[in-house]
Amino acid sequence: MRDDFSRGTIDVLFRRARAKCSNPACPTVTCGAHSEEDKAINIGVAAHITAAAPGGPRYDPAFSAEERKSPHNGIWLCQTCAKLIDSDSPKYTVELLRAWKTIAEAADEQEAARMAAFSTIEKMMPELLVEMRKDLTEYPLKREFILMRKSWSYGMAGGYQPLVYYYEDHDDLDDKIALLCDYRLVVDIAYNDVKRYRFTQGMADYLTQAS
Numbered sequence: 684m685r686d687d688f689s690r691g692t693i694d695v696l697f698r699r700a701r702a703k704c705s706n707p708a709c710p711t712v713t714c715g716a717h718s719e720e721d722k723a724i725n726i727g728v729a730a731h732i733t734a735a736a737p738g739g740p741r742y743d744p745a746f747s748a749e750e751r752k753s754p755h756n757g758i759w760l761c762q763t764c765a766k767l768i769d770s771d772s773p774k775y776t777v778e779l780l781r782a783w784k785t786i787a788e789a790a791d792e793q794e795a796a797r798m799a800a801f802s803t804i805e806k807m808m809p810e811l812l813v814e815m816r817k818d819l820t821e822y823p824l825k826r827e828f829i830l831m832r833k834s835w836s837y838g839m840a841g842g843y844q845p846l847v848y849y850y851e852d853h854d855d856l857d858d859k860i861a862l863l864c865d866y867r868l869v870v871d872i873a874y875n876d877v878k879r880y881r882f883t884q885g886m887a888d889y890l891t892q893a894s
């Protein structure tokens with residue numbers, strides 16, 4: 684009996700590796716366009732770190748069937764590297780494959796920096812983000828917002844109303860928005876004396892996904 688991966692697990696491994704072979708010395712892109720327009724080529728394999736069946740490479744009898752076919756026991760490789768790790772299992776140990784996997788899944792520095800930025804702003808301005816999240820959920824197409832005091836009035840031609848955040852509701856509002864600008868999550872679009880900004884699509888996606 685082989686404990687094969689489900690279609691869903693294969694897909695998770697493919698996406699976690701961002702479609703690239705997880706061997707750091709390889710990292711071949713494992714998908715691409717087929718000459719027929721409605722097809723794509725896949726030369727990737729969801730390989731077992733510990734074998735799917737007794738007698739296979741790195742087989743671990745201590746694993747349950749469930750563990751053996753979980754994403755934790757898989758690594759995304761190109762066909763060549765998948766063959767390589769199984770033909771020389773003393774060299775390609777469980778520990779080595781786990782290290783490859785960790786690197787491959789964390790290799791996207793930009794994504795790591797993006798996640799770090801969101802984690803920082805969640806700590807620095809949780810109430811403001813709650814309000815922004817609520818606004819963008821209610822008005823998914825709005826991107827512009829202004830900063831105001833409650834005593835000020837603001838009208839725009841055509842009756843267009845941007846979102847508004849009030850100084851009375853948020854301490855250090857200018858500094859918080861400046862930080863969002865530093866992280867390139869909002870863009871300053873002021874053209875008169877009103878402080879006016881626009882959410883980037885990345886920020887809007889983040890806020891609406893996390894709600």
Ligand SMILES: [Zn+2]
Pocket residue numbers: 704705706709710711760761762763764765
């Ligand atoms: Zn490879």
